[in-house]
Amino acid sequence: MTLTRIYSFIALAVLGLVGLEACAGKQAPHELHLFIWANYIDPEVYRLFEQEFGVKVIEENVDSNETLILKLQAGVTGYDIITPSDYAVAALIRQGLLAELELSKIPNFQNISQRFRGLYYDPQNRYSIPYLWGTTGIGYNAQKLESPPTSWADLFEPSRLERYKHRVSMLDDPREALGAALKYLGYSVNSTDPQQIEAAKNLLLAQKPYLARYDSETYDDFLLSGDLVMAHGWSGEFAKARLENPAIRYVIPQEGGVIWTDNLAIPTSSQKIELAHTFIDFLLRPQINARIVNFLRYPSANDAAKPYILPEILHDPSIYPPDEIRERLEWIRDVGAAVQLYERAWEEIKSR
Amino acid sequence: MNARILLWPGFAWLVLFFAVPLGIILLISLAHRAPDGMIHWGISAENYLRLLDPLYWAGPFGNSLVLAALTTIVSLLLGYPVAYAIARRSGPVKNLLLFLVILPFFTNFLVRIYAWFILLRPEGWIAWLLRALGLDLGLLGSPLGVLIGLVYGYLPFMILPLYATVERLDFSLVEAAQDLGASRWQSFWRIIFPLSRPGVIAGAVLVFIPVLGEFITPKLLGGGKVPMFGVLIEEKFLGRVPDWPLGAAMALVLMSLVLLVLARYFHQLKESRWVG
Numbered sequence: 001m002t003l004t005r006i007y008s009f010i011a012l013a014v015l016g017l018v019g020l021e022a023c024a025g026k027q028a029p030h031e032l033h034l035f036i037w038a039n040y041i042d043p044e045v046y047r048l049f050e051q052e053f054g055v056k057v058i059e060e061n062v063d064s065n066e067t068l069i070l071k072l073q074a075g076v077t078g079y080d081i082i083t084p085s086d087y088a089v090a091a092l093i094r095q096g097l098l099a100e101l102e103l104s105k106i107p108n109f110q111n112i113s114q115r116f117r118g119l120y121y122d123p124q125n126r127y128s129i130p131y132l133w134g135t136t137g138i139g140y141n142a143q144k145l146e147s148p149p150t151s152w153a154d155l156f157e158p159s160r161l162e163r164y165k166h167r168v169s170m171l172d173d174p175r176e177a178l179g180a181a182l183k184y185l186g187y188s189v190n191s192t193d194p195q196q197i198e199a200a201k202n203l204l205l206a207q208k209p210y211l212a213r214y215d216s217e218t219y220d221d222f223l224l225s226g227d228l229v230m231a232h233g234w235s236g237e238f239a240k241a242r243l244e245n246p247a248i249r250y251v252i253p254q255e256g257g258v259i260w261t262d263n264l265a266i267p268t269s270s271q272k273i274e275l276a277h278t279f280i281d282f283l284l285r286p287q288i289n290a291r292i293v294n295f296l297r298y299p300s301a302n303d304a305a306k307p308y309i310l311p312e313i314l315h316d317p318s319i320y321p322p323d324e325i326r327e328r329l330e331w332i333r334d335v336g337a338a339v340q341l342y343e344r345a346w347e348e349i350k351s352r
Numbered sequence: 353m354n355a356r357i358l359l360w361p362g363f364a365w366l367v368l369f370f371a372v373p374l375g376i377i378l379l380i381s382l383a384h385r386a387p388d389g390m391i392h393w394g395i396s397a398e399n400y401l402r403l404l405d406p407l408y409w410a411g412p413f414g415n416s417l418v419l420a421a422l423t424t425i426v427s428l429l430l431g432y433p434v435a436y437a438i439a440r441r442s443g444p445v446k447n448l449l450l451f452l453v454i455l456p457f458f459t460n461f462l463v464r465i466y467a468w469f470i471l472l473r474p475e476g477w478i479a480w481l482l483r484a485l486g487l488d489l490g491l492l493g494s495p496l497g498v499l500i501g502l503v504y505g506y507l508p509f510m511i512l513p514l515y516a517t518v519e520r521l522d523f524s525l526v527e528a529a530q531d532l533g534a535s536r537w538q539s540f541w542r543i544i545f546p547l548s549r550p551g552v553i554a555g556a557v558l559v560f561i562p563v564l565g566e567f568i569t570p571k572l573l574g575g576g577k578v579p580m581f582g583v584l585i586e587e588k589f590l591g592r593v594p595d596w597p598l599g600a601a602m603a604l605v606l607m608s609l610v611l612l613v614l615a616r617y618f619h620q621l622k623e624s625r626w627v628g
Contacts, residue, residue, distance in 0.1 A: 066389070066594050073390060095390070166474060166490035172576050173592050212474070213493050213575025216592075227474045227492075337387055343593050350587070351411040351579045 035079040042295035090121040108284035111304035128263035130301035136258035139238035152184035161210040172214035174346035192338035201345040236298035256328030381600035399601035420563040427510040435514035493575035510555040517551025
């Protein structure tokens with residue numbers, strides 16, 4: 001451990017972020033530790049894996065890519081599999097925190113759809129394999145809106161929001177929120193032009209009085225409870241909410257939205273790199289992968305799983321968008337130094 | 353036995369769990385945050401210079417200050433009569449009333465604020481009642497909603513010191529004042545209230561200072577729309593754009609400001625002892 005790492009570790013420990021990781025450093029040989037978003041796997045998969053390989057999978061949850069990166073940066077160990085999103089993979093590779101994968105030990109990599117191989121953040125899939133993906137758009141309660149939203153204008157124009165004042169939420173996330181505004185204005189979600197970002201900021205400031213809240217965690221619950229009628233959010237959350245209330249719908253606005261992936265990766269600090277490869281391969285098996293999709297309602301990057309995915313999911317355009325819509329989707333990319341423009345704009349929006 | 357030994361456990365505890373973490377916060381506040389979010393250790397004042405930005409003061413700090421002041425005033429207006437009434441009672445009723453003031457502490461603060469969240473939401477009872485009266489306020493996500501939660505949370509901290517002061521007052525002074533022709537109103541404002549000033553000041557400090565750094569209530573009830581300094585600090589540590597060095601600097605500056613208020617408080621206390 002370098003001195004820096006030690007300092008960071010102490011800082012993390014004192015701030016109460018570490019919890020039991022100190023113990024996790026000394027793992028039992030037949031355990032695999034997952035550091036993954038909450039409710040992001042069918043727990044049955046753990047049982048099946050244990051049955052076949054005699055290895056117990058232990059899940060710990062992380063709430064954001066930022067926390068994940070921060071913890072790995074600070075030298076917290078004890079994780080064997082993580083699920084960073086696209087841009088977080090890029091950041092983790094840059095900082096040398098991801099172990100190189102041996103694809104020969106993951107034969108089921110062949111099940112991954114061609115269009116999800118070699119994405120911009122990891123062109124040779126040397127460090128990451130796409131797990132699930134999704135889009136960012138507008139979810140709504142069809143019973144409570146006069147007409148379904150079709151454009152970002154429905155989320156940004158005061159004249160359209162007036163009727164639903166304090167019943168609309170935006171993601172509490174600078175790149176997503178500013179990205180939606182940039183899309184509405186006809187720009188790229190990865191714009192580095194200060195004037196475009198400024199215009200997006202002003203759009204969000206004008207929208208703020210009409211919002212109920214900035215929310216990345218509970219908007220699906222509030223849509224179900226009727227407190228919200230429209231929410232900016234992630235496709236799978238709305239698909240899950242629809243199981244409880246069929247009036248919940250999701251649309252990718254005509255101007256286009258955001259596409260993202262969550263990926264399987266192994267931190268360099270893992271002591272069980274072999275086993276982690278086995279587990280990744282297991283998750284990529286068609287039936288296992290389909291089980292997860294059927295449970296979570298997020299689309300998978302796995303082509304071979306499709307025959308086992310429930311038809312109602314596979315043919316749902318709001319879960320698996322058709323090609324003409326997919327062409328209008330954009331990745332949120334690392335914008336380099338321009339990230340400061342986004343952070344500053346977001347700080348201004350949140351502080352006023 | 354040397355009495356100094358008795359000091360050690362508490363002293364060691366404070367060093368370990370207060371001084372050391374505070375030192376770490378100080379170290380972090382002197383570090384540098386790279387554009388990619390990485391922390392580079394070093395000694396620089398840049399984070400404190402960044403704090404000169406009016407953005408942090410006009411919105412978040414301004415709101416914290418106004419809401420802390422309003423919470424204090426509303427708590428005083430609501431709490432004084434309650435404390436007075438309890439102090440003038442006697443026997444089991446008095447104990448029961450005191451117990452009721454403390455009762456909320458039996459439940460976790462977060463859970464209680466969640467309860468307000470459920471009450472204030474657009475489909476909740478309060479919003480429903482207000483809508484029936486023709487008012488659509490959108491309490492959740494508004495400063496008023498946050499104020500309601502803050503007053504609820506901190507009212508007991510106003511009532512208890514006020515009660516302790518009023519309870520010990522010598523009410524024969526009131527009789528004397530009334531014998532000398534003072535009305536009830538006059539005897540309250542010229543005798544009781546000035547004598548209960550230490551309780552008013554203690555209550556004000558116990559409410560104002562924690563509210564100045566509050567983040568749970570505005571975070572939950574403000575929905576990210578009511579900027580406050582405490583929320584800003586929390587977001588610098590745990591939000592989508594982590595900036596620990598700036599967050600640490602903010603925390604230390606806030607602590608220093610609180611110390612200034614406290615110094616003023618002790619000064620006041622000395623003065624009021626003179627008056628008393």
